[in-house]
Amino acid sequence: MKSRAAGVAGRQGPCLRARETALILRNYSFSVSAWESTRTAFWELWNVPLGAQDSRRKMLQTSNYSLVLSLQFLLLSYDLFVNSFSELLRMAPVIQLVLFITQDVAVLFNVVVIFLTCFNTFVFQAGLVSLLFHKCKGTIILTAVYFALSISLHVWVMNLRWKNSNRFVWTDGLQTLFVFQRLAAVLYCYFYKQTAVRLGDPRFYQDSLWLRKEFMQVRR
Amino acid sequence: MRADSGLRVEEDHPVSGEGRRPPRALPPVPSANQDDIPLSRPKKKKPRTKTTLASASLEGLVQTAVHRPPEGSEPPTKDSIEHQEAPVQRRQKKTKLPLELETAFTQKKTSSPSLLPNENGINVEPAEEPAIQKPRRKTKKTQPAELHYANELGVEDEDIITDEQSSPEQQSVLTAPTGISQPVGKVFVEKSRRFQAADRSELIKTTENIDMLMDMKPSWTTRDVALSVNRAFRMIGLFSHGVLAGCAVWNIVVIYVLAGDELSNLSNLLQQYKTLAYPFQSLLYLLLALSTVSAFDRIDFAKTSVAIRNFLALDPTALASFLYFTALILSLSQQMTSDRIHLYTPSSVNGSLWAEGVEEQVLQPWIVVNLVVALLVGLSWIFLSYRPGMDLSEELMFSSDVEEYPDKDKGIKASS
Structure with a gap:
């Protein structure tokens, strides 16, 4: 002690x-x-692990991206199919109703998928939401317009054809709406495809000089 | 007491990274200070348990109060601590360099003067810091560092202590959960939100293997997927251009044949064409949509300036896409008439859409529009077939990004 x-x-x-x-x-x-x-x-x-870990992530990303891209193309082709042949498949009003509902759900699903793809990008995770939104702006707006046109046309057509599906329902207004909806469908198809393919750019999924510069600009 | 609060802040938030920082900046311990270590060490142990740094006199008293049974005598403690101290600092020197480099850029933005007190503090008594930081380092610090730097895996074997009980007095009640910081044979890898110990040598082996695999495999990136999808769609588009042109021409030929000379036999046309009208309308829309999208792809319609420039330059591809779009609008505008033909019943039947005499009035514009559509589609097909391999969007999709890089490099250089 x-x-x-x-x-x-x-x-x-x-x-x-x-x-x-x-x-x-x-x-x-x-x-x-x-x-x-x-x-x-x-x-x-700024110092995202490069090298082995990075390339491993890219490999995983590729398979995920292929899967997502095929899903998007499947939904797009379904949309195109319904747009083309829904007028033919009107033996019963229910068939058309189901086709229309699934088509609208497919469009919604496509929007969800493109948003999820955006959230998955490194750019988004770095916080550059505006940059990503700038890239997808046209597609998102066009999809919204197309969705609105589709819903209104479907409601109108189903309303007219519900009692008798083989009735001649065309008016000038309906014809106009029909033309705009189908044109929007083509543009939606093009822009959506474009965006889906562009989101495969590896720059969005990894650290790069470009991203760092963008980040510095945002911080300023 | 102010000193205590400052240290407490640091101790309470080890996760934010400061736990790593101070030891890293340590210069080698001067040999003259070595004999201070055992004296200052117990003082640093107490703050960890009580999270306060008491004054020196209190320190000593508390230390006497707190029992340290394994500590038989002073000299062994000194020896063991010196023994542990050396490798730790050797390692800290190693980590210091890359981290200094990496933070070189950010230091310009943030408050760099904070480094200066760092240097000063070390110059006064360098042995203090490892004593403070030691307990935390094993659990917190080593793991992220080793995850982020592959070089860290290559810690010299002599640094690794395999014998856990080399310093039994360190495992006393005071240090109970943490222990000393020392490179060990394990690497802690985060798997499913938990750190799991993995053998260092195995990890090095696996990362090397993965590197080898990556080098050997042709890297199939998302960009390649996108490009291949684009090419596949171009092939589908090329196919649809041809089919559409053929269908449209066949359609107009059928209409003219069925209508007879000078459209004299319109009722025959309606009778025969009735079942064909709506399916053909649907097929036409499908093919036109595909062709239009494909043509837009080729001129890269999304880049409006490029598309307009090409159109004004009467580029065949731009013209073709414009023609396709016109044909699409014309074709869609005939939907009502197609449905009317589809629902054709002779005028004698009750409720017929086709009253006597309206046939020619309705059919005349419809036939003209069909003819125009067939011409437009045929013309577009010729334009596109002129250069089937041309695809601006594929060229511009990623090449423009490469062009942007030099500018960005310049920008970064200018800003720094």
Whole structure:
């Protein structure tokens, strides 16, 4: 016990020196803790692991992307099919009703898929939502317009044909709406396909100089 | 006490990264300071347990109060601590360099002066910091570092302590959960949100193997998928151009044959063509939609400026897509008439849509529109067949991105 007390007394000198250090360290740790948090945030974004891990992720991404792309094309072809042949398949009003409902659901599903694809990109995860939105803006707006036109045409046609599906229902208004809806369908098909293919750009899924520059601009 | 609060802040948030930072900046420990280590060390142990740094005198008293049974005598402690201290700092020196490089850019933006006190603090008493940081480092620090830097896996074998019990006094009650920071033979890899120990040498082997695999496999990126899909669609489009042109020509020939000379036999046309009208209308829409999308693809319609420029330059592809779009509008506008033909019943039948005499009035424009559509479609097919391999969107899809890179490099250089 005595020897330990002596040891304590002997430590006084170094401990005082340690206290000085602690004071300096306090200043240091305050500034460092603030600085470190920003630095860590930066570090996460700017120094994404490259090399093996990155290429492995890309490999996974490719199979996922192929799957998503095939799903998108399947839904697009279903949309095109219904647009082309729904007028033919009107033996019973229910058939047309089911076709129309599934078509609208397919369009909604396509919108969800394109949004999910966007969320999956590295660009989005880095916080550059506006950049991504700028790329997909046309497609999203056109899809919304097409969806509205489709719904209104479907409601109108089903309303007229519900009692008798083989009735001549055409008026000038319906014909106009029909033309606009079908034209929008073609444009939607084109722009959606374009966006889906463009989202396969590997730049969206990895760190790059381009992305860093965009990020710096946003931070400013 | 202010010093205490400062340290506490640092200790309470080890995850934010500061736990890593201070030891990294350490210079090698001067040998003159070595004998201070055992004296200052117990003082640093206490803040970890109580999360405060008491004054030096209190420190000593508390230390006497807190029992440290395994600590038989002072000299062994000193030896063991020095033994552990050396490899830790060797390792810190290693990690320091890459991290300094990597933060070089961000330092310009953020407050770089924070580094200066760092240097000062170390110069005063470098041995202090490892003593503070040690307990946390094993659990928090080593893992992310080793995940992010493949080089970290290559820690020298001599640094690795295999004998866990080399310093029994460190495993006392005070240090219970943490232990000392030391490169160990394990690497902690995050799998399904948990860190799991993996053998270092195996991990190195697997990462090397993956590297080899990546090098050997032709990398099939998302870009390749996109390009192949684009090419496949172009082939479908090419096919549909031809089929559409053929169908339209066949359709107009059938109509004229059925209508007879000078459209004299319109009722015969209606009788015969009735079953064909609506299916053909649907098929025409399908093929026209495909062809239009394909033609738009070729001129890269989404880039409006390029498309307009090509159109004004009377580029055959741009013209063809315009013709396709016109044909589509014309064809769609005949939907009503097609349905009327589809529902044809002789005028004698009750409720017939076709009253006496309206046949020619309705059919005349319909036949003309069909003729125009056939001409437009045929013309577009010729235009597109002139250069079937041309696809602007494929050229512009990713090449424009490559062009952007030099500018971006310049921009970054200018900003830095």
